[in-house]
Amino acid sequence: MALLRCENVTKRFGGLVAVDSMTFEIDSGELMAIVGPNGAGKTTMFNLINGVFPADEGKIWFEDLDVTNFPAYKRAHLGMGRTFQIPRPFASASVQENIAIGAMFGSAGAEINVERAMEMADHYIEIIGLKKHRDKPAGGLTPTEKKLVEIARALAMKPRLLLMDEAMAGMNPKDIDGMVSFIRHIRDTEGIAIVSMVEHIMRAVAGLAERVIVMHQGALLVDEPTREALTDPRVVEVYLGHPPEEIDAQG
Amino acid sequence: MLRVEKLESGYGPMQVLWGPDIEVKAGTITSLLGPNGAGKSTLLWTILGSVKTRQGRVLYKEEDVTHMQPHRKVDLGLAMVPEGKHLFKEMTVYENLVMGAYRRDAMARKEENLEMVYSMFPILAERQKQVAGSLSGGQQQMVTIGRALMTNPTLIMMDEPSQGLAPKLVMEIFETIEKMKREVGLTILLVEQNAAASLDAADYVYVMHEGSIKAEGTPEKIKASDDIKEAYLGL
């Protein structure tokens, strides 16, 4: 059974078709990447999946439940987590409060009171290694720390599907490798499916994803295991220009 | 051409730049490398003047322009290609380019510059009547670069010109940058995430970290130094 299933999902803005009849599935515990240039409709696709705005056409199922018309918060309750391209922690709340908010309103939110949420937050602060910043306002952290807080906040929601928007944008190759192994670690320990959206960091795609979806002008170009996707002639043609070296290096 | 001395600036209570020194020689590509949050973009905006300088000086063509307003600097031939495109999405390609020639001096040379932009990016000539927002990502980037060329610049500062582009377009952008140096004779100050490509294109490199310069030298020197690559570039 697929965790998430999208069928002919389409979204238009005015005359522009941002997402054009996308059909794909995501399985539980899978590590997947969505790849494509800026403006290919990746962020819109994310917003459609977690319900920031509704799709114009098509259907979305989450664990065989039709969530097409669910608002964002209900989808979050079902187990969809999300991080943003530019991290958006609640700036004047402390790191602990930020993460606790995730726990309070996430998929297990109904049973979790404020005290319990704070304890859970401490656990995740431990995981991301920001213990010394626990009581600081999140707005004062460095971009990378904000990113970690946001990931912890999403994890505290106990999601079954985590959507990460450009988790590695602007990082140098070393930090990318660190983030890749961190994400893999999360997947293994928390057992959740992670969809990461990556613009053009082939190093991250190759290291991270088991499967890749390439989007081009709002439509699905290929949906294949990573190696095949990155050497697919269509992908090379419209997107890569030449097959990435990292594939050979890591393959 | 451009010299930055002990520049300090930031936003509100947060100081970002801690006194970097930089020199950009005429007719070269100078590349600024470093991790996210190192203050590279802030440095460019401070040089342009839209982020206020708190300490230090900016010298352009041997003239102190530290506290000059951004639009006055555009008059002097200092252009900028901002990160994330920032073109006028509801105007046509042509109108976008004409906006680049907004200052009077640039307006006088509008036709020549327009021709130069169209010869550099023939696709823009074809699409000049089209609304800029409907172009593809790569074409939008061309409009932004073209618009900067329309300001009749002598020095162009480029902030992440390849960001968000398909890998196959990244090489094209770098070719364009080299062409701008070779054929138009522009001086370029380049901020790039793509360290490898940037090192190949540059004549001189500065490595920034936490708001100050940690290393500088020719690309060969930087490439040769494993310490720098390991510590700041992660190559």
Next chain:
Amino acid sequence: MRRAQRYYPIIPVLVAYAMLLGYGLLFPGKWQLVAQLAFYCTLGQAFNLFMGMTGYVDFGYVAFIGIGTYGMAISIYYLYDKGLGLFIVVIGFILAAIFSTLLSLAVGAVALRLRGAYFAIATIGVNEGFRYLIEGARIWNGADGIIFSLHLKKAVGRETMMVLSTFWADVLVFTVAIAAAVLTLVFMRNKVGYALMALRMDEDAAKVMGINVTKYKIIAFITSATLAGLLGAAAWALKLTYIYPVDAFAIHYTVEAIIIVLLGGAGTLMGPIVGGLIYGVAKYFLAIVLPGFQLLIFAPIIITIIVIFPEGTVGILKKRVMGTALQKYII
């Protein structure tokens, strides 16, 4: 133990109100002033519950006070001869609460879907719109208003009426203030508060965190509106025993509410009390020295606070006591 500690900040609030009440009781000549101050504190406390906690400004807030006043007025005006005695006042409060809740539901259903500027636009006409509905459709005597002092006298007797409108009405205002303060703290310390904090800072991020932002906004909006309705019933209807639509929906009470909350510090528990006292005392003396000039002097102060001291008095105080023993008492 830790749980109890989290509610410590209510102590200074209770102390402040107790001192104010005590001052009024000990110096009977000052009761008018104390009642006036209590009104402003309550206005601020109730307004803060929505504006301070959500970051939205409801420019039509006075409509809830007005409709609450009508609730009490109607109860007395139509039920005075039914032999219910003081019970009509109780019914009045119930009506006030129901009316203001219903109006807030109607307004909230439209306005709370909107954000920022659009929310402001939707609310700024509420008081005017409602006033013109009452006048235009001649509801409840239309523009002629309801004058019910005789009805109240007949229902409860002259003596009771006097005590009711000069003393118990003010005590009820105090009660509403304390209720508002307690509710504010309870919200802050529970999920509601965290949800409101999240949506105040970043509504989009809050949504994808699983926060039903509309629900929490409505909770704060209705609570705040209902308190305003009760305030109107106690402070206006019972004290004045008449009501005209032109007064009941006058926008300058919204201005006062904004001033009080900003002076004290939006989103803080103590803020409305501090703001209410500063504003009340200043207005009291200005009314003696310079009648008619209060708004001309307070409006520049609003601007000064917004531009230069956006945290307000208590906001600044909060920063000062950070890390000291006082920290757990002041929020």
Next chain:
Amino acid sequence: MIFEQLAGNLVQGLVLGAVYGMATMGLSLIFGVLQIVNVGHGAFIMVGAFTALMMFQALGIPPVIALPAALILGMLLGMVIYYAAVKPLVSPSGSGIRKPSGRDAGIAVAIFISLMVVMRFLSGYYKLHTAFSIFVGLLFLYGLLLYVYGGRRQEKAAELATLLVTFAFGVILEEFVKQLFTSEARGYNWDIGKLDIGITVLPYTKLLAALGSVSIAVILYLWFNKTRAGMAMRSVVEDSVGARVCGVNVDWQYALSFSLGIGLTVTSGVLLTMFIPVGINPYMGGPYTLKAFVIAVLGGLASPYGAFFGGLVFGLIENGSYTLFAVIPGVEPFALTRFFSFLILLVILLIRPTGLLRAK
């Protein structure tokens, strides 16, 4: 007969609507460029109405001639407000590193007190009201504080703050005018004849007001689309960062558009008095704020031309609904029409907050 009355209503509605549209363009311009809703909108219309009234009564200048004066007055007012309170919110100029010190506060208080003393002294000669002195003192104090602190960046954008600031400026204007002219309603009588077009009768003043509104709208349109300065303002609306790197002085464009928006609003106050030359009082702006919001939302908040067409539509609606309510017995058609416009606002906001008349 019915047809004639309908046609008459249509003409009256359009003439009124043109003025309404003009009265909303300033609001939309400011929102379009700065994303600020001028909550004090009506107060600026009131200023325009008083300008027309004063010039007519004191100097005998007909309102049409008073238009440029009102525009200049409004633009000056706009500039002052922009630099005093809007700019410190949208782009704080303060270094932000200066800590408030006791000395700063001391100087501020000292200057305030000495200013009060000077004003007290002056009031002996000029019969200044004490409250006015305090008001002036407060303004100076504010200027000083602004100089020392330079404004603060707000936590949640500047939206809430700008709403409150424009609201407060509306209150200041109302109270200030009240002190000058008392709150009694005034009016003037500028009679230059009527035009009978068969289906309805229109005074020339109303026609002039409508024509003036249309011409101003057309000039604004041409200025935006055909001139270099207009293009610069458009570029700021579309992308301020892009405009800046093109060499547009973005800060000045912000100031200019705010000032122009206020100028247009004050000017529209003059036009409105040509339409309704009575009931001019300090608090007359409130209903116009509400109407302007309805109109702006009809036409899409950020578009001045949308606002103009919204005004035409609203003029028709208002005229029609008044005629309709007048035949219902037992109601106040005037008040009910105002309630109706509020209802329209809510309905539009509910179904399409970005404007009914915009394509997207």
